[in-house]
Amino acid sequence: MNADLETRVAEFAKAYAGQPSELIQALHRVQSELGYVPPAAQAAVARVVGVPLSQVRGVITFYHYFRATPVGRHTLRLCLGTACHVRGADQVLKAIREELGVGLGETSSDGLFTVEGVRCLGACGLAPVMMIDEEVYGKLDPKRTKRILRGYREKAE
Numbered sequence: 022m023n024a025d026l027e028t029r030v031a032e033f034a035k036a037y038a039g040q041p042s043e044l045i046q047a048l049h050r051v052q053s054e055l056g057y058v059p060p061a062a063q064a065a066v067a068r069v070v071g072v073p074l075s076q077v078r079g080v081i082t083f084y085h086y087f088r089a090t091p092v093g094r095h096t097l098r099l100c101l102g103t104a105c106h107v108r109g110a111d112q113v114l115k116a117i118r119e120e121l122g123v124g125l126g127e128t129s130s131d132g133l134f135t136v137e138g139v140r141c142l143g144a145c146g147l148a149p150v151m152m153i154d155e156e157v158y159g160k161l162d163p164k165r166t167k168r169i170l171r172g173y174r175e176k177a178e
């Protein structure tokens with residue numbers, strides 16, 4: 022880790038130094054400052070708070086709220102609720118994977134999309150549904166999903 026980042030992370034976590042029970046609070050603070058908790062920052066938090074690195078990794082993995090990678094420019098929320106599941110959300114997810122090279126909880130290598138799974142977007146009549154930022158896209162199939170994603174990519178170029 023570069024020394025500057027290490028110093029910053031130590032500063033963010035300082036209020037929780039030597040308090041293992043405050044690990045989650047320390048991680049919240051770091052994520053609110055950096056936007057995510059990269060592996061190097063996880064190590065710094067472990068040291069300052071006084072817990073094993075494996076425990077920090079366990080928390081990051083368990084709570085979907087925490088991110089170990091940067092957030093993309095657009096947030097893609099794919100509905101995995103019952104109505105969407107029944108109408109082919111898994112095929113939409115497969116199309117997303119094929120088009121972006123990432124799955125749930127990940128950010129595309131071009132930094133354009135972070136993909137998340139959600140339980141219901143309140144648009145069950147349009148299932149399967151995804152949202153990109155504030156825009157709702159319904160009645161998706163793999164072809165249309167890929168076309169939508171390509172549209173965002175073209176706009177970004």
Ligand code: FES
Nearest residue numbers: 100102105142144
């Ligand atoms: S189940 Fe997908 S929008 Fe409600």
